[in-house]
Amino acid sequence: MSDKPELTVSVVTPDGEVYNNKTTLVVCKTTEGELGIMPNHTPVLASLAIDEIRVKTGEDKFDEIAISGGFLEFSNNTLSIVASAAERKENIDTSRAERARQRAEKRIKDARTKHDEKELKRAEISLKRAINRIRISGSNK
Template structure:
């Protein structure tokens, strides 16, 4: 690829770097919708939704990274994804994600029975994170 037609992507969490690569397309879901970022895109700063970041590696394949919110910043052909948690598809522990899903579902029921809105919202976020990880692991 021509140097002007590539961008560098870095995905980091508080625990360190999760992913780094060069590409000509990254697709991610922000809190206001899905965006595709290509080289020479206008500078951007956006909040990320609990979803996946897809990085094009060739004409038919994408690397997939599960992210649990955070933000994305793009400038000078460098895309930085800063997430509270992120996992590459191949490192997702499916049984752990299944257990997290079951725990979250149980916590949702308990919170509903107790009319506890705060615990309900927290459990719903945990459930979305677990489902996101499971969905990405199955692609």
């Protein structure tokens, strides 16, 4: 990739940096839809959905990072992603994510029984995060 223009991508959480690399393409899902960023892209600031960040590393290869929402800022060929939680595909503990899914499903059931809308929303977000991590850990991209 060295003969092509590149951008630097950095993913950070409150616990520190999760990912840092140079690339020619990053694909992510914002709250408004999917966004692809290449070198020299127009500066942008956007909220991120609970989904994955895909960073091109080769012809048909991507690094995948599960994120739990956040935001991105791109300018001067630097993409900064700040997320409340982020995890590289190879670091995802699938059994832990599956347990989180089961806990979230139980919390949703309990919240519906008690008609607790706040707890229901929190549990639904937890479920989305768990499902996202399970999906990314098992994806064949």
